[in-house]
Amino acid sequence: MPSDASTGSPPFVIDAVLSEYPFPAFLEPVRKRAEEFEQAHPEYRVNIRGCYYEDLPAEVSRLALAGTPPTIASYYSGASQQAIDTVTRDGRPLFTPIAGQIAGRTEILGEPVILDDLIAACRGFYTSGGEIAAVPLTLSTMLLYTNTTMLRAAGVTAVPRTWAELTAACEAIARLDGGPEFAVTWPDDGKLFQHAVAQQGGLFLDNDNGRSARAGTVDLTSAEIMSYVHWWRQLNERGRYLYTGAFEDWIGTGKAFAEQRVAFKFGSSFEIAGMTEIARAGGFDVSVSSLPHNERITPVGNWIGGDALWLAGGLDPALRDGALAFIQYLNSPRNGAEWHKANGSTPATYGAVAVLEEEGWFAEQPRHRVATDQLEQTDGSPGSNGPVFPGSHGIQTAIMAAMEDVLLRGAEPLARFTRATAEAQKALDAYNDTCLGSGPRDESWLLVGT
Structure with a gap:
């Protein structure tokens, strides 16, 4: 049964439209994380639908204008301005900056907030108007x-x-x-x-x-x-x-x-x-x-590649917090490390890097450490963070x-x-x-x- 946004009664359904890339079973680890999240938070359901990354902005816009927008969508890094410009059928921006919705909290539904743990290059790239607008899921350079x-x-x-x-x-x-x-x-x-x-x-x-x-x-x-x-x-x-x-x-x-x-x-x-x-x-x-x-x-x-998770605005508080908690869970140190090992996505948090170091992954796979080290070459200036075209x-x-x-x-x-x-x-x-x-x-x- 769907969540009732008017009464805020469970189960709350988190609809996520996520970027697909031409890699086999690319989103399967995320689907597994969603199942784990549902078990830990039985009042929530997470529906994940993949969409080819170049088609995703058009699909999310279609859903928003039809009055059925997703709760979360992952936009390719080069489509960040399109995420900012996507609107609902009444003309409001669909997405809201994630940092403002977290509002300084250190945990949401028991899931530790990872914003302060994002590697500097990610924080810089996804900061717009002075605050973090979205949280990376996939990262490359x-x-x-x-x-x-x-x-x-x-x-x-x-x-x-x-x-x-x-x-x-x-x-x-x-x-x-x-x-x-x-x-x-x-x-x-x-x-x-x-x-x-x-x-x-x-x-x-x-x-x-x-x-x-x-x-x-x-x-x-x-x-x-x-x-x-x-x-x-x-x-x-x-x-x-x-x-x-x-x-x-x-x-x-x-x-x-x-x-x-x-x-x-x-x-x-x-x-x-x-x-x-x-x-x-x-x-x-x-x-x-x-x-x-x-x-x-x-x-x-x-250059920052990959995609990031954008959060819809105007959500029922319970649904909003469930979506925020799911985003934190996907980026927990352990899950971030497993995501890297599954498909080569560069770790987006220092916590994930630490897990991989402690496990000896980088010692055994030193080539995979190169991107992490290179991304630390940033001074945080607007030029270093790349353009929002x-x-x-x-x-x-x-x-x-x-x-x-x-x-x-x-x-x-x-x-x-x-x-x-x-x-x-x-x-x-x-x-x-x-x-x-x-x-x-x-x-x-x-x-x-x-």
């Missing part, structure tokens, strides 16, 4: 994968840490007798731009990268962006970088690394287990390390198209990214106009920029 068998053959003794060191290593690979045609690959993908700029503490948007207020202006010609573009172009012009010819081609770049057509690959921390198995099957050694950075700076930030799909498309023109058509970087800024600004303006306007929204606001 960008790392460097290196074929160290090939690196040793080229006489390189250390995995590159900076852009200059990677350039030098690529030159050594090029001199290797019988070596690959190219040395390094990564996709033309907006996520990698975000990572490079966050490393340097740069900004994409006004209003503190869209964190102190909604962004209204975008700039793709900053010194931080252009330094990355120029370095990338140099690798490409020297024939060291492999461009597979398609935007966001994670499959193609992964295949090139697996086939040893390159020595280096930029990739997600979610790929650690997969790349380890690929190397074993291919008969070569692989290392996992922090993504190389501009040697002129000390890294101060990272309005119109993320249009902005990221403008970035990727500009870079492709630089790589394939010899476009002059500053001129091409000046044009891309105008294209991105048009996308940002269109998004803000439709979300802030009083009429029906153009459905393009629901497109997720990955």
Whole structure:
């Protein structure tokens, strides 16, 4: 029997729409946690429904406008502005900042609150308007994968840490007798731009990268962006970088690394287990390390991937507290550690990291510690925390198209990214106009920029 919101009588039903990704049985551990939560709190039922992460904003908006919004939804990190802009059928924001609903409590229904235990990079990324808006469920960042068998053959003794060191290593690979045609690959993908700029503490948007207020202006010609573009172009012009010819081609770049057509690959921390198995099957050694950075700076930030749990506003207090307690339970140190081991999601709390250390997991699986250590490279500035993009799909498309023109058509970087800024600004303006306007929204606001 459904909960009666008007009388606040049990059982209270927590409806959760959670992001699905192309990994087998991805949400099964969460479903198990839901069953455990129900046993510990029999007055609650937790209904979990998976939705492909790119489709989730549209599905949640549909449910909200139909008057049947979920209690909790997990939005991909790049869709955070869309979560903020999702409204109910009477025009109110669907979600409310989680920190305000916890209101300083240290436990809810006996479940310890984990907000103060979130790793600094998570706290920074999901802080909007001065308070934590959502709580991470899944977490990832960008790392460097290196074929160290090939690196040793080229006489390189250390995995590159900076852009200059990677350039030098690529030159050594090029001199290797019988070596690959190219040395390094990564996709033309907006996520990698975000990572490079966050490393340097740069900004994409006004209003503190869209964190102190909604962004209204975008700039793709900053010194931080252009330094990355120029370095990338140099690798490409020297024939060291492999461009597979398609935007966001994670499959193609992964295949090139697996086939040893390159020595280096930029990739997600979610790929650690997969790349380890690929190397074993291919008969070569692989290392996992922090993504190389501009040697002129000390890294101060990272791209943040994964998704976070957003809480609906206006809930009956009993239902609200049940949902908050469930969110804390999912992120308890033990459950956070098990979630990491199940699918490679980087631990989102220091408590989960401590459990994994105490169990000896990181000692046995040192590659999995790399993402955690890299995420500690943050100074908490707006640039280090990354942007909250309005119109993320249009902005990221403008970035990727500009870079492709630089790589394939010899476009002059500053001129091409000046044009891309105008294209991105048009996308940002269109998004803000439709979300802030009083009429029906153009459905393009629901497109997720990955």
